[in-house]
Amino acid sequence: MDSLLPPEIVDLARRVVEENTAAGRKVTLAESCTGGMVAGAITEIPGSSAVLDRSYVTYSNEAKMGDLGVDSDIIEAFGAVSVACVYAMAKGALERSGADVAVAISGIAGPDGGSELKPVGTVVFARMVRGDEEPTAEERLFADTGRSGVRLQATLCALELLLP
Template identity: 75%
Template sequence: MSEFLLPDEITTLARRVVEENAALGRTVAVAESCTGGLVAAAITEIPGSSKVLDRGFVTYSNEAKQQSLGVPSDIIDAFGAVSVACVFAMARGALERSDADVAVAISGIAGPEGGTAQKPVGTVVFARAIRGNDTPDAESQFYEGQDRGGVRLQATLCALELLLP
């Protein structure tokens, strides 16, 4: 069986995530929507990743976000799945439902459909939650001019960067 093919930039960053977190004895969890498991796949491509990756949640639908991560429906109703409030709740839910020390959540609009004037295709929102810290970090990115695959790969890179110590 051949290795999963990921761009070298992603594999290199995933290796750093595994090595640097392993050196600290730190474990991670990922809560993915638009990336569909690419972040977890990148991490598990690296030997030794079992020491670092506690678990991954692929919660593509709003219902999955609610059921698997405990995202309140009122957050999705009020702000949408692609919002800081939603990814905060996703990251917190990933920590609550895992033994990880840090969790990253990703939700976005990869396209080609689904964008709006307020949230165009290429909009991706990220949150990082660290156990013991009640305030997750969040950021939004806009990957203009990218196709669906490009948005997903850029989002994967950003999520991996957020998992570095």
């Protein structure tokens, strides 16, 4: 297959499509710093329509609040790059979709925007499965390999979270 994406992303996206198809699961995404890259990777794969229900690219705080229902108090108190925010993003995506699992991503791809507490390369993920009581969330600090590098690393991690 001819793709602009690195082979490891395409291979992992293929696994996401194949394994979720076999499990009869639909997925939804709430992407910020990846800007739709995760959905783009999934849709590179034939048969992805059996798996991808929808994807939200909520890059701005206004989009997170308006499209996904993230409370402004969460963003004010914790910031858009926080476990609280991605949890609310995943919850909103799951509630607004027919999917079985949601993954949300928010981070600082750089080269600007980082701080001492949240340096460039900080990316936070949440995964929520319909019917489960507790979502999973994690913060990762990826090597600052430039804006594209951080986004590619975040895409790989998000795809891993979509595996059954």
